[in-house]
Each structure stands twice: as C-alpha cells, then as structure tokens.
Amino acid sequence: MPAPAPSEPEPRDPNSPSLSHVMRVSAALIDLADTLVADFDPADFLYRVTEHCMDLLDIGDAGVMLAAPKEPLRLVAASSERVRLVELFELDAQEGPCFTAFHQGATIHHTHLSTATPRWPRFSARAHQAGYCAVHATPIRLREDTLGVLNLFRRTQGPLPEPDQQLARALADATAISLVQQTTLEQHRTVHAQLQQALDSRTIIEQAKGFLVASHQTDPDSAFHQLRAHARHHHLRLAELARDIVAGTTTLPAPTTPAQTTGRKK
Structure with missing residues (x-):
C-alpha cells in the first residue's frame, strides 16, 4: 500500500503574530x-x-x-x-x-x-x-x-x-x-518610597548624562547608552554609577568611535 501523500500545510493567518514575536512578548x-x-x-x-x-x-x-x-x-x-x-x-x-x-x-x-x-x-x-x-x-x-x-x-x-x-x-x-x-x-518600604526612589534616580542620571555630554562632546542618547552599558558590564546600579560620575569618583573613558544615536525609526 503506498504511503499517504503529505498533507498540505495549513494556510497562515496573516493577522496572527509570528512565532518569533510571540516569543519576544x-x-x-x-x-x-x-x-x-x-x-x-x-x-x-x-x-x-x-x-x-x-x-x-x-x-x-x-x-x-x-x-x-x-x-x-x-x-x-x-x-x-x-x-x-x-x-x-x-x-x-x-x-x-x-x-x-x-x-x-x-x-x-x-x-x-x-x-x-x-x-x-x-x-x-x-x-x-x-x-x-x-x-x-x-x-x-x-x-x-x-x-x-x-x-x-x-x-x-x-x-x-x-x-x-x-x-x-x-x-x-x-x-x-x-x-x-x-x-x-x-515590608519596611512603601509604594511611595519605591516610586520616589525611581523619581530621584532619574534626576541624578540626567545630571550624569549632562556631564558626559560636556566632557565627551557627545549627544545625550549616546551618553546614556555609554552610562548604562558601563553599569551593566560592571554589575552596578545605574543611579549609583551616575552619582559617582557626578561626584567625580568614577570616570568613564571617552568613546573610541563616533557617537551614534540609539533611537529606533519606524
């Protein structure tokens, strides 16, 4: 008895998300x-x-x-x-x-x-x-x-x-x-304290971005990218690294390549 012919694949719904998108979500x-x-x-x-x-x-x-x-x-x-x-x-x-x-x-x-x-x-x-x-x-x-x-x-x-x-x-x-x-x-922290910490962190991060923009002659997006990359590479909190940069206790090297914006275009 001949083997059954392979069935035709189900047509893909054009409105359904791709598997890669589902995995990213x-x-x-x-x-x-x-x-x-x-x-x-x-x-x-x-x-x-x-x-x-x-x-x-x-x-x-x-x-x-x-x-x-x-x-x-x-x-x-x-x-x-x-x-x-x-x-x-x-x-x-x-x-x-x-x-x-x-x-x-x-x-x-x-x-x-x-x-x-x-x-x-x-x-x-x-x-x-x-x-x-x-x-x-x-x-x-x-x-x-x-x-x-x-x-x-x-x-x-x-x-x-x-x-x-x-x-x-x-x-x-x-x-x-x-x-x-x-x-x-x-338990010793409240929603107020958690949100306040996030708000306070942004202030010091913006100060560090401004410092890097001035010292490295770069743009704000590139400065933030460098700040965050350094924090991740050295397992540091973003706000703590920013505070050290503003205080002058930590110095980041100037980028070796021309500044590039990190924004995504649609």
Whole structure:
C-alpha cells in the first residue's frame, strides 16, 4: 500500500503574530516580572519597559511617567532625548494625552498631531515639531490606583493597531504589578518610597548624562547608552554609577568611535 501523500500545510493567518514575536512578548513579560531580587534597580527596570515597548510595538519612541501618592506626575524613563524633551514640555504645560490619561485613569489616543486641537494645542504643536504624528497613552494602574502612564509616540498618523493596544495594556499592567510586588517584598518600604526612589534616580542620571555630554562632546542618547552599558558590564546600579560620575569618583573613558544615536525609526 503506498504511503499517504503529505498533507498540505495549513494556510497562515496573516493577522496572527509570528512565532518569533510571540516569543519576544513572552520574554518581555517574564523580564518585567523578574523583580524579586535583592539588587532590584527601579531606574533600570523602567528603562527596560521603554525598550520592550520599542521592540514589540509599532512606535517611534516610548516614555514612562510616574507619580508618588499625592505628588505630581514626573518623567522617569524615555527611549530618546527627543521624546524626553516633548514629555517634559507636556508636564510643564500640564496639557497633553499622557497628562490627561493619568488624571482620568483611562487610555487616551491622539492620532493626528498635525491637526490643531483645542484640547491640547501647545502639546500638539510641540510634539508635531519633534516629528511625531500620533500618541497613545496607557495608564499604569493597579486596581483603582493609577501609578503613572506608559506613553507611546508614533511617527505615522493613525491609531496604534488594536493588537498593539492590547499588548501596551499588558505591558503597563506588568509594570504596575512589578513595582508593587517589589515593594511588598521589603515590608519596611512603601509604594511611595519605591516610586520616589525611581523619581530621584532619574534626576541624578540626567545630571550624569549632562556631564558626559560636556566632557565627551557627545549627544545625550549616546551618553546614556555609554552610562548604562558601563553599569551593566560592571554589575552596578545605574543611579549609583551616575552619582559617582557626578561626584567625580568614577570616570568613564571617552568613546573610541563616533557617537551614534540609539533611537529606533519606524
């Protein structure tokens, strides 16, 4: 009896995610859940959140804003210097989709930054001038408490694709759970202290970036890349290394190759 002919492969659904994408999503969620360690670094953790967003979502840049209880919203991580300046402008102006998403505790879409809107006129003009065409802001929430906002900036008009919206929600939820989970591990610390540490860390990191920009004649993105690479290579906390650089007790060598930006284009 002849062997049966091999069956035709099932046609692939063009809307289904590829296996490699599914594996990257799984790895990202596992990475964000891995906070129960003695040397947990909230500053580095929040920058990893932006990196996962850049890797998995159809966006040009990402940022994370957090607020300690009864404290104002503050920027704690950004994927590039360009988006950092836009986010700081938004906080200073107290208008924009990210600011609104935090205070309303709801996802906000702003899909046409080139079109004047009475809701956020100054933010829209500033973001569009920086090269962004749309913003998707997802609150970082744990039950009824809003801890911050995950801000996703696109360089093309239109809403974030629905699968990416769902994944952004999952990444925001994982961020909230991980921050509170780490706080619970150390009973003497509170959510307020955990968030405050992340906020304080950003200040010293920005100071160290400025120091490297001036001393190495490089750009802010390259300076941060060098700072973080050195911290990881030597198993140092990002904020502690930044503090030593500002204090002058640690010196990083000047880059041996021309500065390159680390932003990802879509």
